Amino acid sequence: MENLCLYLSPVILLALYCTAVHVINKLRNLPPSPFPALPFIGHIYLLKRPFHRSLSEVSRRYGPALFLKLGSRAVFLVSSPSLVEECLTNKNDLIFANRPDFLNGRHFGYNYTSLSWSSYGEHWRNLRRISSIELLSSHRIQMLSQIRADETLNLVRKLLHVTGEELDRVVEVKSALFEYMFNVLTRMIMGKRYYGKSVKKLKGANLLEEIATETTNLAFETNVIDYLPFMRWFGFQHVEKKLTSIHEKRDNFMQKVLEEQRGMMDNQGSCLSDAATVGKKKTMVEVLLDLQRSEPEYYTDETIKNLLLVLLQGGSSTSSIAVEWAFSLLLDNPHVLKKAQTEIDTNVGTERLIAESDVAALPYLQHIILETLRLHPPVSIIMPHRSSAECTVGGYRIPAGTILLVNSWEIHHNPKFWADPEKFRPERFEGLKRKNDLGFRLIPFGSGRRSCPGKNLAITAIGLGLGSLIQCFDWKKIGEIDMSEGLGVTTPKVQPLLAKCTPRPFVKKIVY
Template sequence: MKRSCFGAKAKGPKPPKVGGGWPLLGHLYLFGGTQLPHITLASLVDKYGPIFTVNIGIHSALVISTWEAAKDCFTTNDIVVSSRPATLGGKHLSYNFAMFGFSPYGSYWRKMRKLTSLELLSNRRLELLKNVRASEVEISLKQLYTLWSKRKEGSGELMVEMKQWFGGLTLNVVFRMVAGKRCFMNGGLSEDKEARRRQKAMREFFHWVGLFVLGDAVPWLSWLDLGGQQKAMKSTAKELDSIVSEWLEEHKQKITKGKDQDFMDIMLSAIDGAHIVRFDADTVIKATCLAMISGGSDTTRVTLTWTLSLLLNNRQILKKVYEELDQHVGKGRLLNESDINNLVYMQATVKEAMRLCPPGPLSFQREFTEDCTVGGYHVPKGTWLLVNLWKIQTDPRVWADPMEFKPERFLTTHKDVDVRGQQFELMPFGSRRRACPGINLGLQTTLLTLASFLHWFDVKTRGNAPVDMTEALDLRT
């Protein structure tokens, strides 16, 4: 095994390569057009098998679409696939790769991952900050109730854009945890110039980091900046830096200790003016705090939006969720975070939504740092890795009726399957070294928000019409 992973003479066969590549651009066209990339790549499995390669410009990328191939990558070869390629999005939007989610595997990444896991996102820290989650959910629900009481129609109903409401709430939670500030004063349902500025910058961040751009595919053409993509990235980065730099200066003027510390306070204490590898302390703090905001807000908003949409399109399941809330919480008190443990059907519902509609259906690129073997195929150093999470999580060999929304499967046939990446048939947060460090925070915020919202309100669509489940590119928004 050691020889096969780190340069054995008998390299083995190459994986199948998708035909139809264009000169210079390769298969870049597969990542554009009207069909989303994970759907396009999934359609190639029948012809090429679960492991194949495509050329993204000059880069060869290995695409895997089964849990067995994922297990091969994230167990035997995990350290080999724990790096990131140097993309233009990472360069311009993450302080030249200081944001550890974009950093290559090495001493800097290991140090920042350890600091984040032990200091910022530990169970103890999340317990200290649970009042932030609880208070923001309650504030947002009260604001929504006030809006309903003032603007309800004759039927006693209020139309709400839930994606916008979920977005405002999740940004408020993560902003308070990171910088001790709220993003929206009104739950995100009306105009707030400064809040919209912050939200717009974050939305643009997710748009650009999720795109394959020509300069990544063909690096020597990056200077042309066709379409002005790099210019837009730099503009977004400048706006985000302006916002977070202001917060950092405010935190430097005050000293907060104990349970009232936010993430920026903790980072200031942990870094304490040190120069970490090639980044100064301020850059590390700003990059890490932005990583917390980006990782803790949009994916949660997307998960909440998909879950509620699936419930609205499956009324019998929604009815069971309401019945469970009535049984374990009742109508005589507010729901507490401690109630979530008893809401097993609610938990299964969120799991099933993340299986069927993962926030990132096609993983961000990884890069092989050594020659190795995956599924019996030789993969050379420098190859990119793309994991089709959506294809893996809808594999009919693993999931009966894979395109059906069935939370019950997580109470019966798949009751021991978790979302934390330990079982490779379900890994919406990734797996092993590069798994999202904020899994617990994301799950806690998602479950508390959804359960509390449904405990407060009855919900339906206008005219009971089905929700349009058409997907879009930016983290499936």
């Protein structure tokens, strides 16, 4: 009997602990919390990979507003449009306009000073102003439109070169799309192509591919340390060393870009605003280096590097992921692909390549993009926020320092908010007068003051790339398309998309 009591004592203590925590949370008017929250790990035992689907299951079981204990972190998990609106508008938007102190922010965010990882304050407001006005304003994006037109042409020519005269030639869509998006961004940022027939693949492209691979491979271990910091002493000692090494590679790459551009500007013998260069369409790095000359104390090399790295690495991967998902969905739904092609033929014709001005006037193409972003948002869980003060959401008390996780994937897939949510049906957006009519049911770019500043550029580049491939080629799928989702910060396809591609008869005439 004594032995039985000895064995049962830890179990009884654990049960009492979990029950006490659960009751105290209710008395504190915190959001509902799954029972039990275990010592040290909290609710981590409920999770599996991929995390967005796992969190979705938890939300559907326990409710759209949940208070979770993920290791050492208090987390408010939100999975409904009304709650997102409460969190990311008006007073609460300011309270949640901060970032948690995660490892990525320390190492890749220049010690929490980058646009992505800086918490709300004067420094962040200045970075946001610079990105919104100097780099990503409608005027700046329009000024560099010829770059996107050139790269669209290069994308079509690349696939023509691959397919040649053969019918139904198999092509790997993923690599072509990534190179297209990457070249668009590198030319806008630094005036240089890294991929293509006309250039030898530059060393920097290999380096950035290596950095992206290493970062993805380390994502799970980084998350473990973020939520279970004691694990750094139990087999995860290497994580911070690897993060430091990756960051040094990123920083060195961008520093070389700055030095090269600065040297070119010095060789010109005058700053970019002089009469000799009036009318020159500046790249983003030229804009920032020009500002550095007038305000060197603020526009430091570090500030410029962290701004450009956010744009380059964030924009190239998410946009190419979105187009690959769109093509996968179109190949699985050939009637939608045909309808989109007919729309382009009718409105653009076969005498010229689709242009940016056409994209906004092609509603069905726009609906395909929206439906793709709904079904497969490139980032399924919006970048975490952190509350700077106690606030109230949904009638519940949210303590200061709580991490806010918004599961956009769950909102996009919940039958309460969407009819037949698992079906690819672009027609669901017909009759939509304004995108704002969707409210917070569709939030692939986040919302509020921390929403993605590159949204307009992303939609433009996605529409142009997707539209050009629909216009210029006939496509067929190869067997069943694997729609499995990858792991990491973004949500790519596990298996790169392969498809049969045949140039349409008029294509060579309009691209050569």
